[in-house]
Amino acid sequence: MSERRPGTNYLNVSYGIRSWLFTVDHKRIALLYLGSVTLMFLLGTVFAGLVRLELLTPAGDLFSADSYNKIFTMHGIVMVFFFLIPGIPAVLGNFLIPMMVGARDLAFPRLNLLSWYLYTIGALFTLFNIVIGGVDTGWTFYTPYSSAWTTTNIVPVALGIFITGFSSILTGLNFIVTIHTMRAPGLTWFRLPLFVWAHYAMSIVVILGTPVIAITIVLLALERVFKLGFFDPALGGDPVLFQHFFWFYSHPAVYIMILPAMGVISEIIACFSRKRVFGYSFVAASSLAIALLGFLVWGHHMFVSGQSVFAGLVFSVLSFMVAIPSAVKVFNWTATLYKGSISFDTPMLYVFGFLGLFTIGGLTGLMLACLGIDVHVHDTYFIVAHFHYIMVGGTVMAYLGGLHFWWPKITGRMYPEWWGRLSALIVFVGFNLTFLPQFIVGYLGMPRRYHAYPDEFQVFNVMSSAGASILGVGYLIPLFYFAWSMRYGKKAPDNPFQATGLEWTTPSPPPTENFPVTPVVTEEAYAYEKMPIPAGGARAV
């Protein structure tokens, strides 16, 4: 370790499959995750494409009802549990957090490797289920359908998700301990990059929430296999109890997905406007507020489930409150641009896309928090549109933006800027064409998870399917040029964007131990006033 040959980095210190599969280097593990998460995203996108293909016509004529139900279920399960939840933390978080705090690795490197194995084993269980016939409950697994009625493979899928849950918990634990104990000298809490704050808040949610879904899944499996009556009224159970357990985790899970995304946005927006993030402490505090309030609003998924009017009121008012810290972030990011020096490189274009889509997703979320409106739109395409704006418009845009931003650091190569901008544009246009019509068709009354639908909904569905094909192209382009750039891209300097943050002070790609000498931090995050402006952003390099 101490005798580093010049030019050695984490990628070329050793070769061969074993050196990757047994690595304990957080950066290599991040790349392992990048590989698996990308595969799962592609798979989820293929399922999405099939869903949209079926919905091109009102008659359910392409797939049987059963196949269709299995396809949208797999789309949801793969996207939520194997892409959205692990995505940013496992890839970008894993790669960056040790570097951002000036550490050599995460606190528990072997645990980190174990978490990748757990993720992979969980994913294999779920994929195995597809091979043996699929599952048709929707990713929400509502009982008593899932516990007593469906004949599909609930138990293997539940096991897959259960195992993957442990991978999340280990990652969250690792982040928290690392952030607490391994910060470089001088790196006080209020000098931490907001990316680190966001991951800290996310880790708290993961550690508190994931055990609940794990237990819920165990109860579901027990009821299915041993006919124990938890959820099925025919066995003396409560049909709605499952929903309480499920959403107690799965609503906060939305924040597991979006908090890291918000962290990414803060980093990029500061760099490409050459400004400190406006109101650093408010942005940091709002991450914690979102994480904690997020645990109190699960009942807004159940306004029409027969829960009491009083419960409805409480969950509604809390849901309105949890929206405020999110709004604060949007306002702060906007204000960050004020009097900046703004360039429009690919990561920044994704951030603009994020801000537009996240704003729409958030505002429609307020409509759903509003009791009188939710009763009508609940379980319609309005919901489908809303959660895609938040999860895809939020998380995926930030993920892609972040991947471009840190690509030079990760691979030591630049991505082709022109293609990057093109893809950002296509993704934005395709996204809106796909999901805006769904708000309308949802308010018109088209329920979700419908394999066939009345004729009058067709126009919007055709628009949506057309948009999906554009969006799909937008997602594929980066796949190709990222792969291309790994070999042929221009060599990246250590800090191509002249960004602040410890990760940019080390070579690209970094050496195994991250920093040749332990860094000492003497100033706040985002001291952009002390950085030179790269002429024309990244285009100069």
Place this chain on the structure above:
Amino acid sequence: MRSDLPLFPAQASTTAPHVDLLFLVVVALSIFFASLVVVLLLGFAVKYRRRAGDKPPAPIEGNHALEIAWMVIPLILAMGVFVWGAEVYFRLSRPPDDTLNVNVVGKRWMWKLQHPSGRREINELHVPVGTPVRLNMTSEDVIHSFFVPAFRIKADVLPGRYTTLWFEATRTGRYHLFCAEYCGTQHSGMTGWVEVMEPNAFQAWLSGAGSEVSMAAAGERRFNDLGCATCHSGTSGARGPNLDKLYGSEVKLEGGKTATADEAYLRESILFPAARVTAGYQPVMPTFRGLVNEEGILELIEYLKARAAAQETAPTGTPAVPTPPVPSAKKATVGSLP
């Protein structure tokens, strides 16, 4: 593909305009804030775009007054929307006192409906215009959800529980009825129509089929066939309590608690008799699980309601003669409101 493009659903109930107004106002507010953000973003992006030779901009830490303002103002607006939304929700949850009642049983994959007169329908619901209708709903298998977009109403239909919905149709016509909670293979086929008719036409339709017996009468027949009457004979030494005035009353239970004899209580007493035993009686009643289905239970309940109603009008212990159709005058507290 159809050439007309509906952008807004038909407005066919007294509730719909309330929901739509609320929705449109919130949409307007949202568009305002979204435009504000977008205009500021684009404005800043253009005004402060990087130019050759830019010096690093002066740092701005933040501005507490401004930040507190943009927390407090949205919070106040949000609370306003919350209160308004809650008001509309109350409206949706509180049926008026006098309603026409229809029983609904969801079953994979059809809607089975029955009017108090006994008239049954499947995947069709006929109702008169201008009359409040209350649906008393339960499921035979999994969770379904009763959704009529034109009325802006929806409530989950749960196995083992009763939920209610109410609406007053304002326009005649045929409106989509959907199942909105995923319920398995033919979920998207679990659809139907609500047919809103002129009151005369509705009366004609209701008496159209002719041969049916009212739900209460059918319930009475079941009551006798299942042998309920042997214990619930109404005489003083009977093994079971007198059921004449039961529906809607407060029941004293073994162990000192009380219970309101609503639909949920009656259903439980039939299927799980040991769960809540009336004070002064032995827990000897057998369960009727498997012997009577959800529709049968609803008929039995209808019969008991009719008995209680007959007691109210005829206070001097005349034997209960159900008088169909019985729009239950008494406002029931149903297990849980939507």
